[in-house]
Amino acid sequence: MSTTRSPKVGLRDHRVSSTERKPYDARESSRQAIEDELKLCGYKRDADVFELFLCQKELTDVIDLSRFKKLKYLWLHHNKLQGISFLTRNYCLTELYLNNNAIFEITGLHNLRSLYILLLHHNELTNLDATVKEMKGLINLKFLNLFRNPLCQYNQYRLYIIYHLPRVDYLDGNRVTRKERREAITIFNHEKTHILQSIAFGGRVDASWNRMSLFKQKTYARLPFDFRFGNNVDKTVFDNPEDAVFVRSLKRSVMTITSLNWNTVPTRDEKYLEGKGTEPAERLTVTLR
Template identity: 25%
Template sequence: MVHITEDIVRRRAEHNDCEIFSLEEVSLHQQDIERIEHIDRWCRELRILYLQNNLIPRIENLGRLKKLEYLNLALNNIEVIENLEGCESLQKLDLTVNFVGCLSSVESLKHNIHLRELFLVGNPCTEFEGYRQYVVASLPQLKWLDGTEINRSERIRAFQGLEEVKRRVWEQEKDYLRKRAKEKEDTQRKELGGEKEIKERKPGFDGRWYTDINNTIPELEENKENQKSEENTKPAMTNPDLDEEQREREFWNTPCPFTPESRLEAHRHLEEKRKAKDKDKEKKPKAPRTLITADGRVMNVNEPKLDFSLTEDEENNTIVLDLAVYRHMDTSLIDVDVQPTYARLNVKGKIFQIVLPAEVKPDSSTAQRSQTTGHLVLTMPRVEGEIKVTKTVSRPPRACQNRPSSLPEDNKRKDNVPERLEVDPSKHTVIDLANIVPRQSSKEGPLEDPRIAPPTITCHSIFSEGFVDDPDVPPLI
């Protein structure tokens, strides 16, 4: 059973700085409240009160709210309209989908002279013959009933034959009350039967009390033999989960009258299932997510389910991670950890982890937050950048180029696909054949290879005295 506490009211009064003594509007809907209490003493200035979709069976403890103008009690278990005489300023009352079957109780609203709107849609009393005529005649201050305006001609017709309408309404009301009394008896009998069945199961597996040991032993042996014979004839044990599903399906598919008791029973059933589910969650704690496996492999994890992009900046030799963090989230709720091979972020307790395509420098990495989009940008420089050729070094031709290869590795290389060298046409230049072999001066004679020893000069020279070999002059032959 949920009670109206001061903490609940204060949490609903955030718009009033959590002050309840001067509160003019409060919403306590869908709280499973089963009784109205304390509000008339704590919130004397209240003008609007929302109590719809609860389990309230009775209107009470509202007489001190002199300034109350709107009261919403839709979707509750109210059967009688009462205890609203003290609400002098009440203008609108909503009792949609309740169990008001005592239609004569609407006459208690005569004292609420400012009442203008009344909603009784979905109540048993709306099915009575002469329902609308009776309410219009009983409450002359009403302007709207069930969302339909009451015009002057309808009010005049409501007073015609009013005594006959009242007599028929009272008879239908008595029949309904007798029906409700029978429904309550059936509900009590069902509850007592269920309790009795539970008690009968407690003494033993066959529902008997065993006080005399001498008489008990043969009966136990007989019961065991009967159980063995039943086990041999019965099929294999069914899945207990299927039995639970069958019981659940039977509970919801079994027809029952729409009464406050059945609505309360359905609520209790859902509450028990919710508690059982919470208990199972406590028994079976959620296994922690694996971030790094036992063999050292880093896993990609995105628990907050954020959009991201991982790019490589070739010019700056960095890896950039753009994570779409929530725009209005405080930066203090983000924790960043950059490792050489992966990056891990903790966003409001949820882990985001991604493996990097190359090794980075954690000490040189930076994290920045966008003030417009809220995105978090990680800039991580790589440890070893891409090798770029800045200067071409020419190598002399190998002397053994025309030598047949005798090594097995050379033969194998010939059999394979030839190695292809990448040549940049833009950097191609004409080879200077004149400077292949170095020389000291252009006037010293022909080009000489330093690897070959110069020939010895003899006295029988083919050149005459004073001969100068000019390399720019072409030969005669």
């Protein structure tokens, strides 16, 4: 009598279990890559880690790196990353290489205020406004690469980045010039542009973009009540004409003319050799009103 074995109840399909372990495997592979790098560099404590070289590891996700509090240099280029949520607490990071990945958002980047170099070229960033907003807090950022991202297709992309991130000195490998900064202000800040154009001879002119301001009436200083246009002269009537001449003469400006009689000034020989006295020279002063 032949017997047949019945399948064991409770065994899970191998394909299902491998699918369920996929997220775990991605993080575990990054953990293993980090441990291998630490052994290779001879690091024994997390506090001693200043740099990590994790490029070309086929990483799709990375474990939280907050344990490396003094991490300053991180290479993650040429992987398959889609975000950077694992970097929100690495405040000492100064150089970050994320180029040649599949990153489509950079949420959390604004916390890395010590960043000096940031390479994000060859990724999938599409939202220009969100990208710039996330980078505005990077007060030390000087080198930035964003080329070969979909957001680079926007019109005036380079000038937009230059205007909203004025601290960046090198964008996409090229130095930002003064001309580009002026063009960026002209395009994206009309009010400031008009103010700069209205400055003449060291004085600022009110030249706002409100067209009604062109018709504002200018204010003038108030004139004295007894002011007479064209002839600002006191026109008090005197009974005696001589009194009028006297009063008018007192209001005239005074001019003094002084002349010196050089014949009374001794020469050098007369003064020192002949021993003549030093009498004051004769002067004639005439005062006119």
